[in-house]
Amino acid sequence: MMLVPLAALSIAACSGGDEDGTSITFNGETESGAAATISTDGNSGAMKIDLPGFKADIAMPKLKLDAGDFEMNGVNLYPGSTITSLNIADGGNEGEGSGGVTVRFAAPAAADVVRNWFGEQLQQAGFKLTAAGNALSGTTDEGKPFRMELSPNGAAASDGTITIGG
Incomplete structure (x- = not known):
């Protein structure tokens, strides 16, 4: 543990x-x-x-955690982002891979800008992704489920949730 x-x-x-x-x-x-x-x-x-x-x-x-304090396969959060919450769930006795991580963050750019930036960065890091609206979903380079959902927070900011595994 x-x-x-x-x-x-x-x-x-x-x-x-x-x-x-x-x-x-x-x-x-x-x-x-x-x-x-x-x-x-x-x-x-x-x-x-x-x-x-x-x-x-x-x-x-x-x-207070920000973009530089969280990394997924070498990819940090969108520059200037701040992490509002981080939830780590251990798989416990259910075995390897049953836990997950959920990160909620605030980004200083519109949702489509953040989604496009993440899409490019994560694909270069080996993630297999599909875009739908302001969301990305797919798998990490290790085959774990990945989902990112973004919502506008004014004209030039957005709030996001990333879920890995689980």
């Missing part, structure tokens, strides 16, 4: 300040199948740990 690396990431990337941070959730299972969760709140920075036999609420500075 990767609970310790997530806690280390939360501590290492703290930025504080008045702006919204990034919410991160890690959902997994212990070897016995019991649920295990660690999460950080992007608005307050609070970290919650819910493990079998151990629960904690920890006051932390806010964590």
